[in-house]
Amino acid sequence: MSPALEAVLAKAGLQVTPDEFLSLVADAAKRLAPPHPDPASYFPPDQRDALIEVGLDLSPHRVDDDQGRARTVVAHAVLRDSALTVAEAARRLGVDTSRIRHRLGVGRLVGWKDRGSWRLPAWQFAGGGVLPGLEAVLAAVPTDQPALVVAGFMTTEQEDLVVDGGPTTPREWLLAGGEPRRVAALAAQLGTPA
Numbered sequence: 001m002s003p004a005l006e007a008v009l010a011k012a013g014l015q016v017t018p019d020e021f022l023s024l025v026a027d028a029a030k031r032l033a034p035p036h037p038d039p040a041s042y043f044p045p046d047q048r049d050a051l052i053e054v055g056l057d058l059s060p061h062r063v064d065d066d067q068g069r070a071r072t073v074v075a076h077a078v079l080r081d082s083a084l085t086v087a088e089a090a091r092r093l094g095v096d097t098s099r100i101r102h103r104l105g106v107g108r109l110v111g112w113k114d115r116g117s118w119r120l121p122a123w124q125f126a127g128g129g130v131l132p133g134l135e136a137v138l139a140a141v142p143t144d145q146p147a148l149v150v151a152g153f154m155t156t157e158q159e160d161l162v163v164d165g166g167p168t169t170p171r172e173w174l175l176a177g178g179e180p181r182r183v184a185a186l187a188a189q190l191g192t193p194a
Contacts, residue, residue: 006018012078014078014081014082015081016081020081021077021081079121079147079148079151080114080119082121082122083111083114083119083120083121083122084119084120084121084122084125085117085118085119085120086100086101086117086118086120088120089109089120089125092125092128093125093128093129093130094128100118100120101118104118104120107138107139108130108134108135108138109124109130109134109138110124110138110141110147110150111147112146112147121147121150121151123151123154123155123171124154126175131171131174131175132174132175132177132180133174133178133179133180133183133184134174134180136180136181136183136184137154137170137174137180137183137184137187138187139184140184140185140187140188141187141188141190142188142190142191144191145190145191149190149191150187150190153170153186153187153190154169154170154171155169155170155171156169157169158170158173158186160182160186161173161178161182161183161186163176163178170183170186170187
């Protein structure tokens with residue numbers, strides 16, 4: 001396997017072999033790939049017209065869509081690889097696994113089911129605990145937002161959150177002692193058109 005890929009994975013702190021990472025990327029690509037390059041061809045003309053009339057986009061796959069898809073596939077693979085299992089999260093927090101499942105159930109931790117087991121994104125943990133202010137932020141996140149969207153928000157610089165004179169991520173803001181309500185107000189807007 002490529003030494004360059006090994007170096008990138010090590011620098012990113014991902015505890016996965018290059019083969020495992022490529023397998024994750026291939027798995028994500030299969031799940032995120034359009035099922036057919038021309039979805040309209042699956043429907044007879046009358047059904048196709050009805051679907052288009054109600055706003056469904058049945059246009060053929062465009063090559064310029066590939067860059068965004070590639071970024072999404074890689075983001076999914078990294079999010080999954082860096083996520084903790086329930087047992088790992090319990091060890092990190094020094095609690096029983098049932099406490100982690102309870103926190104997931106009441107929205108005090110965020111996670112998703114992957115092949116029947118919970119996965120918890122690593123961004124929500126700090127040291128031996130959870131990110132300061134996490135509960136307030138998660139309470140504000142609209143329930144229809146997937147883990148990748150929430151992870152992207154929490155790890156992307158926001159102009160409204162400034163630390164040391166520059167924009168910072170919501171995660172870094174909270175770690176620096178910033179007011180959780182500021183992050184919660186931004187999180188509440190996830191999924192709404194700008």
